[in-house]
Amino acid sequence: xxxxxxxxxxxxxxxxxxxxxxxxxxxxxxxxxxxxxxxxxxxxxxxxxxxxxxxxxxxxxxxxxxxxxxxxxxxxxxxxxxxxxxxxxxxxxxxxxxxxxxxxxxxxxxxxxxxxxxxxxxxxxxxxxxxxxxxxxxxxxxxxxxxxxxxxxxxxxxxxxxxxxxxxxxxxxxxxxx
Numbered sequence: 001x002x003x004x005x006x007x008x009x010x011x012x013x014x015x016x017x018x019x020x021x022x023x024x025x026x027x028x029x030x031x032x033x034x035x036x037x038x039x040x041x042x043x044x045x046x047x048x049x050x051x052x053x054x055x056x057x058x059x060x061x062x063x064x065x066x067x068x069x070x071x072x073x074x075x076x077x078x079x080x081x082x083x084x085x086x087x088x089x090x091x092x093x094x095x096x097x098x099x100x101x102x103x104x105x106x107x108x109x110x111x112x113x114x115x116x117x118x119x120x121x122x123x124x125x126x127x128x129x130x131x132x133x134x135x136x137x138x139x140x141x142x143x144x145x146x147x148x149x150x151x152x153x154x155x156x157x158x159x160x161x162x163x164x165x166x167x168x169x170x171x172x173x174x175x176x177x178x
Contacts, residue, residue: 023061030054 028046031053048054 021061025059025061027057027059028054029057 030045032045044050045052046054
């Protein structure tokens with residue numbers, strides 16, 4: 001069963017700037033016995049503590065603008081006479097549009113050639129990258145484990161250096177604070 005409920009609220013003094021409403025409604029529904037009258041609806045009917053199953057649904061409020069009446073149509077003659085001055089301006093506009101079209105075609109051809117050039121440069125760069133990766137792999141294979149060991153020791157600071165810098169920092173902080 002699908003039900004549409006329309007609630008007309010009192011208009012706000014000012015519409016929210018973002019046209020989003022934060023108001024919400026809580027709709028509670030309860031199953032009642034057949035023959036139940038509207039006069040018998042009380043607050044106790046919706047009390048969850050009495051063991052009744054109360055279904056709750058939150059409804060969000062949205063703004064709907066009232067339908068606007070159709071605007072009156074101003075009737076004009078179906079055909080208007082084209083004057084000679086208008087015809088000249090139409091001819092000039094047609095000529096200008098053709099000239100603009102040719103300029104656009106030239107720009108398109110330039111961009112296509114630039115794209116082709118960039119595509120070729122990209123392919124060359126990828127080939128160079130693959131070649132360098134192969135050279136690195138062959139150097140690693142030829143040097144055995146020596147290169148991997150050198151990379152580990154060459155990067156970073158030694159533990160002793162970090163320890164000395166830390167102690168100097170702590171002592172300097174202690175003396176400056178006193």
